[in-house]
Amino acid sequence: MTMRTFASLLVALLVCLPAARAQTSAPFVERLLTREQFRKLDDGGFVIYMRHGKTDPTRPDQPEPKFDDCSTQRPLNDEGRKMAADIGRSLRQARIPIADIYVSPMCRTRESAQLVFGREARVIVVDELFSSTNQTSEQKKPIIEATRRLMSAPVSPGRNRFILAHAPNLADTMGYFPKMEGTVVIFIPQGSGFEYVGSIRPDMWPELLR
Structure with missing residues (x-):
């Protein structure tokens, strides 16, 4: 390779670097739901995604629960x-107003659903909402697909869809890992995708209900 060819390649690389940086996706920024946004849930048409309640970290999932x-x-x-x-x-x-309730098959999510809605509530257990933690890229595909499908499908006015599942599923689907267990996340389903509206941390409910 001649010095002239090397110099040309170096210039081309330097020109491309800013574009490469621009294409790097920015980290997800959590937005807390406002009282005005909260009141709109009465009208329906939203997807409400809840991470299960707080758990015992001294008793982790077994490799194949x-x-x-x-x-x-x-x-x-x-x-x-x-x-x-x-x-x-x-x-x-x-x-x-809550219409359909979709729940991960894990015990902590099913128990959370019973505590949120009562034991008599009709819930739909979806195996594909199983936690994506420690799963391979191939194993995550049906989890991501099911999560995205339920977050994207339109919801009729006057009704809201409720999903009770896991933080890693959201992280793999949209890059958002709600750190606090019990966090509730609001989306607007758009058919082919969804729009993130905001999040409700467990300690926010009293303020939103004022």
Whole structure:
């Protein structure tokens, strides 16, 4: 390679570097839901995604947890159970209309759903909403597909779709990992995709309900 050829390649590389940096996606920025946005949930048409209540970190999921054996999974702790029950009371106090309820098959999500909506509530357990933690890229594909589908499908006015699942599923679907267990995330479904509106941390409910 001649010096002239090398210099030309170097110039081309330097020219391309700014464009390469511009294409790098920015980190996700969490937005807290405002009271005005919260009131709009009464009108329906939203997807409400909740991360399960607080769990016991000293009892992690086994490498291959069994859906029907809660001893193989990280469970809710007492604080998480109270958290889920409090969120349920807040939803009822706000009179937010909930239509279909989709739940991950994990024990902590199914128990959270019972505490939020009551044991008699009709929930739809979707195996593909299983936590994507420790899954391979290939294993994550149906999880991401199911999550995206439920977040994107239109919802009729006067109704809201509720999904109770896991933070890693959102992270793999849209790059957002709600760090606080019990976080509720609001989306507007758009058919072929979805729009992020904002998040409700567990300690925000009293202020939103004022």
